[in-house]
Amino acid sequence: MKKLVLSIAMVAAASLAFGQKKVVKEAEKGFKSGDLQTALTAIEGATTNPETSGDPATFLLKAQIQTKIFGTDTENTMETVEVGNQAISTFNKAFEMAGSNKTSTVGKAVYAEELPGVPDNLRPYSLLTLKNLAFDKALEKYNAEDLEMSYEFFNLAGEIDKTDSTIHYNAGFLANDLGRFEDAKRHFNYLFEIPGYNKTNAYYFMVQILSTEEKNPEAAFALVSKAREEYPNDKVLAEYEIQLLLQLNKMDEAMAQIKDALANDPNNSGLLLRSGYLKEQAGDLNGAMADYKKSVEVDPNFFEGNYYTGALMLEQSREILAELNALSDDEWEKKSQEMGKQADDLYRQAVPFFNKALEIKPDNTDIMIILFQVHTRLKNNAEAEAMNKKISAILGPNWQDN
Template identity: 90%
Template sequence: MKKLVLSIAMVAAASLAFGQKKVVREAEKGFKSGDLQTALTAIEGATTNPETSGDPATFLLKAQIQTKIFGADTENTMETVEVGAQAVSTFNKAFEMAGSNKTSSVGKAVYAEELPGIPDNLRPYSLFTLKNLAFDKALEKYNEEDLEMSYEFFNLAGEIDKTDSTIHYNAGFLANDLGRFEDAKRHFGYLFELPTYNKTNAYYFMVQILSTEEKNPEAAFELVTKAREEYPNDKVLAEYEIQLLLQLNKMDEAMAQIKDALANDPNNSGLLLRSGYLKEQAGDLNGALEDYKKSVAVDPNFFEGNYYTGALLLEQATKELNTLNDLSDAEWEKQSPIVGKKADANYNESITYFSKALEIKPDNTDIMIILYQVYSRLKKTAEMEAMNKKIAAILGPNWQDN
């Protein structure tokens, strides 16, 4: 009798195991036929049953079903992203259960490569299939100008493959554009770890984030120094280095870097402007003015070059007029016409540069007010009245009272 009871129990256990394997087969059938919700329900039951939950192939099939559901979803919302993230987690669980061995049957299936343009019925539905599906959805959302969702899909694809430079550059670019700077830094950080990848653009973004968004010029300078070691001939990185040296008040180092940079790129208007700025800070106003004028000669539409040139001409005029304050009355009478003539020459010359700056930025009321004051100083009544009308049209008729 005892033997009979044992036999019945064994038959029952075998029947139960057979039943669970049948559930797995039903899930496989639904996966292949496209009845994905039925397949998912069946496989979820199998993943919680002791008879099949210990088999990594069960979780592999679940991940493949989730991947197919992810790909079939045309809504492409955050819910879609969540399905994809669940598939990643399930793939990882299957791989771990298989001993994290890429040579095992499950390991090979998890990381099966996917050929471009392969028909759906031949897709391996591996992690790389999931990555490619996420990438396609990211591009689709980008083309629809839904940058937030485009980023989410790029990010999902990037979580699968940390070495895909295209994915992480796009994800970093979008994250930066969306103001998600920590995410941007993470993606650009992955790019820095790729030994053969050209990282210059990633460095550009990271330096801007550190210096402008995080207000951390020290960290930005440390990064740009590292970048310059890797790309010593990159002109943009050279300019960033100079800019950061200026922010950190390392004037001597900045000037040395500018001289080296100008030797390689003498017609760089930005470098000429910075050279002029450093000379101005050091008190070499004539040298500064020369560099500012050179920057405009190189690029007549360089707003900063025109503005800085005009501003320094005004400063020189003011300094010249201030020299009269220390003179005796007799000496003042003698020198005033001479000094005034020199100052007026600077005022007149400044008009050329400020007028060009205003042409470049026609709504800049600060420049309008400067020109109004210069015209007033030079008694150019018609020009002064015309400028007053422009300013009043923007700031109101009582703009001088503000």
């Protein structure tokens, strides 16, 4: 009797195991034929049954089915992304169950390479297939100008491969453009870890995020200093370093850096402007004027150079007038004509620079107002009235009351 009971139990167990293996075979059949929902239902049953849930191949098949579902989904919404994330998780579980060994049968299947242009029926539907599918969806969404979903698919692909510079640069670029600065920093940090990769653009973005968006010039300066060690001849990084030194009020260091940079690039209008600014702050107005003027000589369409040159001329003129007004009556009588002429000459010299600045930025009302005041001072009535009409058309006829 005991033997009979044992035999019946063994038959029942064998039938159950056969039944579960049959479910796996059903899932495989659905996977190959494209009946993916039936395949997914079958394999989910197999992953929860004790007879088949301990086999990493069961989870490998589930991940492959999920990957195929991901690839065939043409909606490409956040639900699609979630399917991709589930596939990654299942692939990782299968790999761990196989001892995290890439040389095992399951490990090889998880990380199986794809040949470019291989037909769908020959694709391995591995983790790398999932990465390529996500990349293709990211490009499709980018071309459709859906930047949010393009980022999501690039991000998904990047979760699979932390060393793919193209994926992480695109993801970081889009995240930055979308204002997702923490995400952008994460992707750029991946790029910093890739040996041999040219990281200059990633450094540019990161410095801007730290200094502008996070208002953390100290962190930005620390990063740009590290970047300069890697790329000592990069002119953009050199300019960022100078700009941050100015923000941090490290004037002597900034001036030393500017001198070094100008020695290698004497016609750099941005460096000349910063050199002029530092000299102006130090009281060397003649040196500042020379640098400002040179910045527009090398680049006539340099807005800041034109503006700063004109502004310094007006400041010098105001100082002359302030000095004149501080004189005693007798001294004023003696010097007013000469000093007044000096002030007016500076006003006249400033006009072409502000005119050029306005030509570069024709809607800039601040410059229009400066030119109105200058022409009024010089009694250029026609020019002052013309400028008044321009300003009134933008700010309204009562703009002077505001």
